[in-house]
Amino acid sequence: MNTKEIVKMQNEHLMPTYAPEIALVEGLGTSVWDSEGNEYLDFVSGIAVTNIGHCHPKMVQAVQDQVETLVHVSNLYYNEKQPQLAKALAEYSGLPGAKCFFCNSGAEANEGLIKLARLWGSNKGKHEIITMQQSFHGRTLATLTATGQEKVKTGFGPLPEGFTYANFNDLQSVEDAITSKTAAVLVEALQGEGGVIPADAEFMTGLRALCDEKGILLLCDEVQCGMGRTGKWFGFQNYDVQPDAFSLAKGLGNGFPIGSIVAGSTLSDVFQPGHHATTFGGTPLACSAALSVVEVIEGEELIANTMMMGACLVEGLCDVAMKHKQWIAGVRGLGLLLGLVLDVPSAPLQKKLQEKGMLALATAGNVLRLLPPLNVSQQEIDQALKLIGEACAELHDEMAAQSPNPCECGVGE
Ligand SMILES: Cc1ncc(COP(=O)(O)O)c(C=O)c1O
Numbered sequence: 001m002n003t004k005e006i007v008k009m010q011n012e013h014l015m016p017t018y019a020p021e022i023a024l025v026e027g028l029g030t031s032v033w034d035s036e037g038n039e040y041l042d043f044v045s046g047i048a049v050t051n052i053g054h055c056h057p058k059m060v061q062a063v064q065d066q067v068e069t070l071v072h073v074s075n076l077y078y079n080e081k082q083p084q085l086a087k088a089l090a091e092y093s094g095l096p097g098a099k100c101f102f103c104n105s106g107a108e109a110n111e112g113l114i115k116l117a118r119l120w121g122s123n124k125g126k127h128e129i130i131t132m133q134q135s136f137h138g139r140t141l142a143t144l145t146a147t148g149q150e151k152v153k154t155g156f157g158p159l160p161e162g163f164t165y166a167n168f169n170d171l172q173s174v175e176d177a178i179t180s181k182t183a184a185v186l187v188e189a190l191q192g193e194g195g196v197i198p199a200d201a202e203f204m205t206g207l208r209a210l211c212d213e214k215g216i217l218l219l220c221d222e223v224q225c226g227m228g229r230t231g232k233w234f235g236f237q238n239y240d241v242q243p244d245a246f247s248l249a250k251g252l253g254n255g256f257p258i259g260s261i262v263a264g265s266t267l268s269d270v271f272q273p274g275h276h277a278t279t280f281g282g283t284p285l286a287c288s289a290a291l292s293v294v295e296v297i298e299g300e301e302l303i304a305n306t307m308m309m310g311a312c313l314v315e316g317l318c319d320v321a322m323k324h325k326q327w328i329a330g331v332r333g334l335g336l337l338l339g340l341v342l343d344v345p346s347a348p349l350q351k352k353l354q355e356k357g358m359l360a361l362a363t364a365g366n367v368l369r370l371l372p373p374l375n376v377s378q379q380e381i382d383q384a385l386k387l388i389g390e391a392c393a394e395l396h397d398e399m400a401a402q403s404p405n406p407c408e409c410g411v412g413e
Contacts (some may be wrong), residue, residue, distance in 0.1 A: 003035045010393055012364060027054025030373055030380050034358070038163040044374045047336065048192065048224045051251035052296045053373040059254055062292035063285065072283045075164035081287035089262050093234040095242055097265030102258060102282030106223035106249035107138025109259035112276055113186070113247045114142050117217050118162075120270050121183030126216070128181045132168040134364075136196030137186065137221055146186060149194075150192025154273030169199060171206040178210075184217035184244075185210075187233030189334075192224040196332055211244075217266070220246040223259070224337070227251030228297050228374050231335030233305040238334055256289035258282070303372040303401070306335045309376050313338055316385035317370075322391050327399065335406045336376065340368040340388070344399070351392040358384060 001009075002178050006023045011113065019119045030053055032042045052059065073079050082102060089099035094225075101184065103109055130136065133148040145159040146150045148168075151279040155158060166175040168184075173291040174185060185207060191197040212380065220243040225235035229251060232238050236246065246291040249259035259281075263270075280286070316329055317340050321328040329341040342349065343366065350362040368388075 001035065005223075006035060015336055017031070021066050022263055029053040029055075030376055041380060041384055041387070043370045044100065044359045044361055045371045046255060046282070047250070047371050048229055048312045049250045050252075050255050051227055051229060052254050052300075052302065052372045053067050053375050054255075056254065056295050056296060059256075059289060059292040063256065063287045066285050067314060071283065072280070074279070075277065075281065079282070079284045079287070081284045081291060082282045083136065085166065085291050086260075087288045087292070088291070089260060091250070093246070093262050093264075094237070095245075095262065095264035097268050098262050099268035100263075101119075101258065101261040101271065101276065103399045104257050104280050104286075105138075106247065106258050107143045107220075108278065108281075109223060109247035109249050109261055109285050110137045110143045110146065112261045113144065113219050113221075113245060115183040116263065116267055116270055117186075117219060119275060120217065120267055125185075126181055126183040128162045128164060128179060128183060130164050130166050130177045130185045131218075132173060132187055132191070132194075133165055134168060134191055134197070135186075135188055135221070136191070136193035136224075136289045137290060138223075140374070166180060166404035168194070168197065169203045171203055173227065174207060175210060178216065180212055182216050183213070184219050186219040186221060188221045188225060188335055190225045190240060191232055192337060193363065195341075196337060196369050197369045198332065198334050199239065204241045205409060208243075209239045216409055217244040219243055223249045225334070226294075227293070227361070228303050228306055229335055229337050231303060231310055231313075233297075235334070252293065253286060253289045256286055258286040258290050261387045297374065300375060305376075306374045308316055309372070310335045310338065311377070312378065312381050313370065313372075313385070316381070316387070320385070320389055320392055323389075324396055327396070333349070333370075336370075336372055336374060338370045339363065340370070342366045342368065349391055349395055352395060353387055356387045356391060358387045362387075 003023050024032045025035050026033040034038050040296050047294055063185040088101035121127050131146045137143040137146040142160050145163045148165050164177045166177045189199050220236045222234050226248045245263035317331040327343045329343050333339050346362040346366050346368045349368050350360050355358050363369040
């Protein structure tokens with residue numbers, strides 16, 4: 001099918017929840033191709049999903065082998081892949097006594113995390129969850145309520161009770177939000193959808209101390225920043241802090257749908273038979289895919305590559321930002337979850353890059369979010385920086401030409 005045919009059919013048969021522009025039909029490593037045969041440098045990675053690149057041969061092999069052996073069994077039966085994956089995640093998390101619950105998506109993992117915290121608090125009279133402004137936790141009713149952004153909630157009331165909001169990186173605001181009914185604080189170590197905003201070190205260590213002092217849980221949403229994305233296995237490890245539990249999805253299956261709750265000893269045995277379940281969670285196929293991801297991240301030293309390539313990308317982006325300091329505010333992020341922060345909307349830059357053959361995300365209005373796979377090469381980073389440099393230079397000229405008063409568009413020389 002060509003793009004026109006795909007668009008026509010999609011418009012007829014799919015709910016218009018997204019507004020895509022190109023149709024992608026093939027991927028390999030950091031490259032994807034559209035239905036017209038155009039190649040793109042993929043610095044979106046399915047929004048932090050294809051962390052080991054498209055069609056990694058080890059994952060392809062693992063999925064092929066498992067699909068021929070056993071695809072699905074109910075969780076009423078043991079399946080050997082689940083404990084193998086759970087053991088690996090528990091070890092990398094460093095949480096003492098950690099145990100997992102597998103599900104299918106980020107929202108489902110967070111929904112489970114919220115249920116876990118409520119069940120833990122149920123005999124203590126604690127059920128409230130404090131989350132952060134600008135956070136993003138998913139689109140189910142509980143997780144959109146947990147999300148600190150009004151736009152995802154409008155029209156969906158009545159919303160579940162028991163969620164309050166504090167300011168990210170403002171410990172006092174969290175302390176002010178704590179009541180005798182608070183069960184947990186839920187936080188992203190780096191807010192991705194919120195605009196690529198990393199937590200401050202004092203905030204994370206302060207949160208841990210505050211939660212300990214008040215006898216409440218610290219939960220991390222690692223759906224986007226987990227699985228090596230920030231240059232550590234999990235985002236919270238950048239801060240030397242351990243949550244009581246965290247959620248995972250996205251990069252865990254490199255595109256094969258799988259999510260997980262990973263809970264340390266305080267919460268690892270709170271769910272008992274009958275408390276929580278899901279038909280598709282942790283199938284042999286999903287766990288085999290995720291196990292291959294874990295093995296590739298470890299075996300190909302992708303955490304080290306993330307740190308190295310992340311540093312190169314930051315350096316190059318800082319040069320671009322310096323060149324256009326009239327309208328580029330700077331660079332922020334961790335590892336390979338980076339944002340070029342503009343003083344103007346980021347959608348035109350994202351569009352220009354797409355025309356040039358590079359995929360990036362326009363986030364939170366003014367941030368260009370970059371998420372290449374963790375095995376991105378130096379050559380691909382250089383290519384991306386070249387395209388970003390060109391796109392910014394063109395945008396600069398266009399903005400200067402459009403504005404009678406250069407100061408108004410921020411591109412005055
Ligand atoms: C931090 C975070 N939590 C949760 C979610 C929801 O995950 P999913 O779309 O798999 O439900 C996302 C998705 O972008 C996310 O970034």
